[in-house]
Amino acid sequence: MSVKILGKSKGFYDTYERRPGNNKKQTHYCPGCGHGILHKMIAEALVDFDVAENMVFISPVGCSVFAYYYFNAGNIQAAHGRAPAVATGVKRALPESIVISYQGDGDLAAIGGNEILHAANRGESITVFFVNNAIYGMTGGQMAPTTLIGQKTTTTPYGRTLQNEGYPIKMAEIIASLESPVYVERVMMADVRSKNAARKAVRKGIKNQIEKKGFSFIEVLSTCPTGWKMTAPQSEEWIKTTLVKNFPLGVYKDIADEVEPLDLSLNLATPERIPRLIGLEQDKMEFDTASMKIAAEIDQEIKIAGFGGQGVLSLGVWLSEIGMREDLDVSWIPSYGPEMRGGTANCHVKLSHNSIGSPLVTHPTVLVAMNRPSLDKFEDDVVEGGAIVWDSALIDIGPKRKDIRSIPVPATKIASDFGNTKVSNVVLLGVLAGFSDFLDPLVVQQVLPIIFKKKHLLEINLKAFQKGLELGRELKN
Amino acid sequence: MAKQFVKGNEAIVKGAILAGCRAYYGYPITPASEIAQTAALFMPLVGGTFLQAESEIAAINMVYGASGTGIRAMTASSSPGFSLKQEGLSYLAGAELPCVVVNIMRGGPGLGNIAPEQSDYNQAVKGGGHGNYKTIVLAPNSAQEMCDLTMLAFELSDKYRNPAVVLADGFIGQMMEPVDFPEPVTEFAEKTWAVRGVDRDRMNLVSSIELDPDDLERHNQKLQSKYEIIENNETRYEEYLLDDAEFVVVGYGIVSRLVHTAINQLRDEGVKVGMLRPITLMPYPSKRLAELAALEQVKAFSVIELSNGQMVDDVRLAVNGAKPVEFFGRMGGNVPSIKELVHEIKRMMRVL
Numbered sequence: 001m002s003v004k005i006l007g008k009s010k011g012f013y014d015t016y017e018r019r020p021g022n023n024k025k026q027t028h029y030c031p032g033c034g035h036g037i038l039h040k041m042i043a044e045a046l047v048d049f050d051v052a053e054n055m056v057f058i059s060p061v062g063c064s065v066f067a068y069y070y071f072n073a074g075n076i077q078a079a080h081g082r083a084p085a086v087a088t089g090v091k092r093a094l095p096e097s098i099v100i101s102y103q104g105d106g107d108l109a110a111i112g113g114n115e116i117l118h119a120a121n122r123g124e125s126i127t128v129f130f131v132n133n134a135i136y137g138m139t140g141g142q143m144a145p146t147t148l149i150g151q152k153t154t155t156t157p158y159g160r161t162l163q164n165e166g167y168p169i170k171m172a173e174i175i176a177s178l179e180s181p182v183y184v185e186r187v188m189m190a191d192v193r194s195k196n197a198a199r200k201a202v203r204k205g206i207k208n209q210i211e212k213k214g215f216s217f218i219e220v221l222s223t224c225p226t227g228w229k230m231t232a233p234q235s236e237e238w239i240k241t242t243l244v245k246n247f248p249l250g251v252y253k254d255i256a257d258e259v260e261p262l263d264l265s266l267n268l269a270t271p272e273r274i275p276r277l278i279g280l281e282q283d284k285m286e287f288d289t290a291s292m293k294i295a296a297e298i299d300q301e302i303k304i305a306g307f308g309g310q311g312v313l314s315l316g317v318w319l320s321e322i323g324m325r326e327d328l329d330v331s332w333i334p335s336y337g338p339e340m341r342g343g344t345a346n347c348h349v350k351l352s353h354n355s356i357g358s359p360l361v362t363h364p365t366v367l368v369a370m371n372r373p374s375l376d377k378f379e380d381d382v383v384e385g386g387a388i389v390w391d392s393a394l395i396d397i398g399p400k401r402k403d404i405r406s407i408p409v410p411a412t413k414i415a416s417d418f419g420n421t422k423v424s425n426v427v428l429l430g431v432l433a434g435f436s437d438f439l440d441p442l443v444v445q446q447v448l449p450i451i452f453k454k455k456h457l458l459e460i461n462l463k464a465f466q467k468g469l470e471l472g473r474e475l476k477n
Numbered sequence: 478m479a480k481q482f483v484k485g486n487e488a489i490v491k492g493a494i495l496a497g498c499r500a501y502y503g504y505p506i507t508p509a510s511e512i513a514q515t516a517a518l519f520m521p522l523v524g525g526t527f528l529q530a531e532s533e534i535a536a537i538n539m540v541y542g543a544s545g546t547g548i549r550a551m552t553a554s555s556s557p558g559f560s561l562k563q564e565g566l567s568y569l570a571g572a573e574l575p576c577v578v579v580n581i582m583r584g585g586p587g588l589g590n591i592a593p594e595q596s597d598y599n600q601a602v603k604g605g606g607h608g609n610y611k612t613i614v615l616a617p618n619s620a621q622e623m624c625d626l627t628m629l630a631f632e633l634s635d636k637y638r639n640p641a642v643v644l645a646d647g648f649i650g651q652m653m654e655p656v657d658f659p660e661p662v663t664e665f666a667e668k669t670w671a672v673r674g675v676d677r678d679r680m681n682l683v684s685s686i687e688l689d690p691d692d693l694e695r696h697n698q699k700l701q702s703k704y705e706i707i708e709n710n711e712t713r714y715e716e717y718l719l720d721d722a723e724f725v726v727v728g729y730g731i732v733s734r735l736v737h738t739a740i741n742q743l744r745d746e747g748v749k750v751g752m753l754r755p756i757t758l759m760p761y762p763s764k765r766l767a768e769l770a771a772l773e774q775v776k777a778f779s780v781i782e783l784s785n786g787q788m789v790d791d792v793r794l795a796v797n798g799a800k801p802v803e804f805f806g807r808m809g810g811n812v813p814s815i816k817e818l819v820h821e822i823k824r825m826m827r828v829l
Contacts, residue, residue, distance in 0.1 A: 020688060056674050074672030074678040074681050075682045076542065076672055077572075077683065079564060086545070089540060094546050094673060274494060274523055275495075331654050332482075357738030359734060
């Protein structure tokens with residue numbers, strides 16, 4: 001069975017080469033089916049508006065899956081229900097194209113319910129044609145989300161019931177309830193008059209897109225003689241007497257004249273601007289690694305732990321940033337996954353002259369404990385001869401081990417004296433720079449302005465660092 | 478350009494933009510959300526599109542649409558989200574559309590947890606969706622490779638008109654390391670197959686439907702030959718201390734970093750052990766494994782994964798019974814300590 005689209009528009013291919021079989025002049029649609037007529041209205045409108053070559057046609061899954069046999073345009077065939085998402089990807093990439101998203105009732109209102117709702121809600125600048133024939137045509141007459149109560153289909157053999165399947169879904173009404181869509185109308189393919197009204201709606205929906213007005217949605221009550229087991233005239237009659245009573249025709253929303261055209265232009269950056277735009281050129285400091293005062297063989301595994309909000313993770317990042325500028329191999333990894341249990345935050349930092357394998361620190365050479373639970377949890381893990389730097393203003397009892405170096409620092413107290421307890425981690429950074437052999441204080445002082453870009457923050461942090469540095473040097477001697 | 482200290486997840490986006498990607502469609506999920514956040518930050522600045530989609534399914538289909546127009550497009554997620562994208566991946570592979578999909582694997586099955594696992598290996602490497610298709614799969618093990626392999630993924634994906642997956646785990650995504658970012662890519666081959674809303678593309682069709690069984694079989698055969706070419710030309714791996722190795726450990730992603738450290742310890746003890754790290758998981762370095770298995774010096778293989786043992790099947794296929802292949806895995810987001818790894822490798826090598 002096939003239908004010839006009378007007086008073929010230039011919006012269609014001359015011959016339908018993609019159509020299998022010998023019949024390359026007619027469509028695959030059944031006699032009396034509404035798809036062919038709607039296809040013709042769309043093609044005509046595009047030609048009349050002189051945008052046929054700019055069309056990208058998104059075909060759905062359903063009887064109109066083969067729309068690409070016919071439309072003389074770039075065609076993209078989408079997965080079941082996903083046409084509005086595909087259309088979104090196309091339109092955002094090609095704002096000057098005319099994107100037609102064409103779907104049946106199962107495709108749009110059932111499996112693709114989410115995609116249409118959100119494309120409409122975003123106000124994508126596309127035109128959606130929703131063919132509602134209250135049945136799944138292609139798969140053999142199963143129930144659609146728009147099937148009427150009592151209507152028999154192959155999956156509602158006793159008729160659709162309210163209790164089992166609920167009411168037929170009214171998409172035009174739903175879409176019109178959203179703020180973004182500019183034009184929502186329901187039309188029908190029943191007689192000459194209604195088809196003329198449908199043609200007008202098709203043209204308006206496409207014109208809106210040409211004028212960059214936003215999202216247009218045209219629901220078309222359409223015939224399915226095969227699925228309905230009726231003749232073509234009976235089908236048109238059934239739309240007029242029955243279907244339309246459940247799906248009232250009309251303009252549900254039209255604000256196209258009230259809205260300003262959208263600016264959809266793309267401002268693609270030239271390649272030479274890219275590095276700066278993505279923040280890759282902001283730090284070009286050169287460091288003289290040869291004159292740095294750091295040990296010749298560094299292989300530090302550092303764990304920093306404390307409460308969330310104490311700047312535990314930041315301290316780790318700074319150590320790594322400094323290490324990187326000392327030309328060390330560095331890695332940082334936050335407490336993540338099972339280690340987050342217990343409410344403490346911690347991070348693992350490795351600084352090494354050798355290439356770093358595992359970024360995880362199980363046995364730290366230095367543990368920075370910023371609260372009591374962290375000290376309790378990690379004290380035993382520290383390597384023999386390692387160091388534990390701990391905030392003596394917050395932890396009343398220090399490490400028990402005698403085979404490690406205990407470094408009490410009243411960091412929170414010092415920070416509080418500066419008027420901001422948040423800088424306690426910078427005090428600790430200063431202490432580490434003062435007593436250890438892996439941080440060059442001069443490098444740290446140069447890196448701090450990169451970290452603290454705001455002047456008032458930099459000032460207090462430099463002071464806190466200096467205080468910690470002095471303390472660290474005292475501890476070293 | 479200067480080295481930058483960045484998270485693996487951030488390096489992906491910067492690499493993608495340097496590779497010319499101008500469309501990111503995604504949905505937030507831990508531990509991959511920094512990818513979406515970084516894309517949201519930078520895509521608008523370079524004139525690209527960032528859109529937080531209504532679902533993972535919508536996101537991958539937006540990528541399908543964007544890619545159909547010929548631009549470089551990507552999405553990223555973590556395991557549960559990657560499952561949702563499988564339908565789209567099947568369509569992309571069927572329609573021969575390029576795109577890059579990142580999966581920062583977390584613990585499963587189901588909602589699982591947000592800790593690192595490598596349990597999506599089979600899903601990523603063997604297809605994942607319906608049909609006879611494969612995606613190119615790259616497995617970074619550092620922040621630097623998060624950038625480099627994302628860029629390579631775009632290149633290979635375009636070259637072969639096939640989706641490419643960057644398969645990393647939560648650790649590689651969350652880890653910060655210095656990254657040396659390359660200069661932006663400026664040369665792109667023209668995509669004559671794309672649909673660009675202009676007159677010359679009016680015969681172009683992006684589709685995965687082939688009604689006729691003979692046509693569909695031909696299409697499938699074409700895909701299989703493509704995978705064969707990819708296997709011959711694009712297999713990448715890294716070897717560590719294999720020259721005199723009697724034992725070959727195979728691990729990818731974060732595991733390869735742990736094994737690297739474990740091997741150093743074992744070498745100090747005089748154990749002749751080395752590592753083969755697959756960088757491409759599809760194509761898999763099967764040929765190289767077979768060569769190693771044929772060496773007299775090599776006594777056995779051991780495969781270490783954060784999974785129930787998925788990649789080990791590919792090692793067994795490659796070794797084909799020539800040498801014993803042992804397996805050790807952790808699951809649930811647990812990561813073996815170096816001590817545990819050293820012990821397990823010794824156990825598997827029977828040198829305890």
